[in-house]
Amino acid sequence: MTQASADFVTADGETPATSGDLFDADLDAWRKHPDRAFDGWLARHGFRHGTAVVYRAMWGKLLRWSGEQGLTPLTWSAAQIGAFLDAQNLHKRHRYRYARLIERVFHHLSQLQQNLHNPASQAVKSHLADGENDPTAFLLPGERDLLVARILAPAPEPVAEAARPDSQAISPKQWKRARDVALLAVLLGGGLKVAEARALRVEAIEGLGGGAMAIRMVRTDNGRAYTVPLFGFVHAPLRRWLETRAAAETLGDLVFPAMTNGRAMHAASVYRRVEILLEEAGVLAGRSERASPQTLRNTCGAMHFDAGTPPAAVAQLLGMRDMESGWRLRAAYEAWQARTGLPVMGRPLSRPNGGSGA
Incomplete structure (x- = not known):
């Protein structure tokens, strides 16, 4: 396996589909194989390896929670996303990062299907992703x-x-x-x-x-x-x-x-x-x-x-x-x-x- 392919391995240890298949994933492919389609989305955006690893772990955790709740992937409501964030006991910064990642995925999906609901955007607007306030932060x-x-x-x-x-x-x-x-x-x-x-x-x-x-x-x-x-x-x-x-x-x-x-x-x-x-x-x-x-x-x-x-x-x-x-x-x-x-x-x-x- 090449280094490039080694960098894109799904959570279950399988090598994802070819880059062409992933890059061309339609909405139906996202619903059937949300983990593999997500790998393709990561590859398309060219994230750094460390960022891709973190995003893949975050997405995998969301999919596992969704399966445990009996929810069909990509059909989540804003309230369900809020429930997922609550269940993880996340720091506010990480709650927000989760919500933004889901929002970005649904923004991509909206380009595949017009007027597709973005539950993460609604969760952010409803302050479900806020959690407790962090101390005011600055750049070092x-x-x-x-x-x-x-x-x-x-x-x-x-x-x-x-x-x-x-x-x-x-x-x-x-x-x-x-x-x-x-x-x-x-x-x-x-x-x-x-x-x-x-x-x-x-x-x-x-x-x-x-x-x-x-x-x-x-x-x-x-x-x-x-x-x-x-x-x-x-x-x-x-x-x-x-x-x-x-x-x-x-x-x-x-x-x-x-x-x-x-x-x-x-x-x-x-x-x-x-x-x-x-x-x-x-x-x-x-x-x-x-x-x-x-x-x-x-x-x-x-x-x-x-x-x-x-x-x-x-x-x-x-x-x-x-x-x-x-x-x-x-x-x-x-x-x-x-x-x-x-x-x-x-x-x-x-x-x-x-x-x-x-």
Whole structure:
């Protein structure tokens, strides 16, 4: 058996079907052989070996529980997924990771059958995957460095200013890759929420012509306007993405659309794209706490604290409901530093332009 085939062995020890069979699995094949079809799904997505092993074990546990309950695979309801998570006595982070994995599988299945119900999405919306609240998490300094290095890595085929390619010369993969890196950069370097990033408009970005970049924001609940300065590592990937976006003749004015037709990204897609890039950067490899867009937002606040920005000003920069929220985030950051053995307030980082923001 080759190494490649050895990496894809089902839970019962059998070698799965050929890659062609797996990659072409239809909905009926998923229902009859959910373990083998899942192996094919893993192979198609090219997960790292360690991640694939973990995902396969998670899926196998779900299938075994489903069989013990007399449930037909892939017919689960949101309540049944919640019951499965409760039965495993999982930490909140692992409950959430299970729910997102099931959600991703059903998202794939929805491409095989239109209007297919996604029970994991409903479980997440109903907070069945939440469990008890975890302490507020941040990225470790080394994890920040890995992520910033991934963000600043040269694009495979950068868009040249003097000779921009026409829309036909930009592949969908290049388009999505540039978008995803810029999206990750804005979530970490601007601290935006997922909903804010999904609704962000091109005209809200300042500094497109050069110099410091920032985003003009308005709170939806009270109409308060504020400005979000972007850390320096955001500038290059965001400009590169906007050039690619324009060159591909992307419709609409959303900064991060799902496709060139301008349609908004689904929130679940944002989580998936972020998780993929976190995995590629090596952030998830040895991490015990969950890493999500909220973790990136928390870390953005931490970078402001490290730069000397007062809590009240950080609350303004992140568009928080009140100034007290900034102090709570500061207290959570100090508690997290103590929990992880880091010196309080960590190391100083370069402050973004307009960092005081008060």
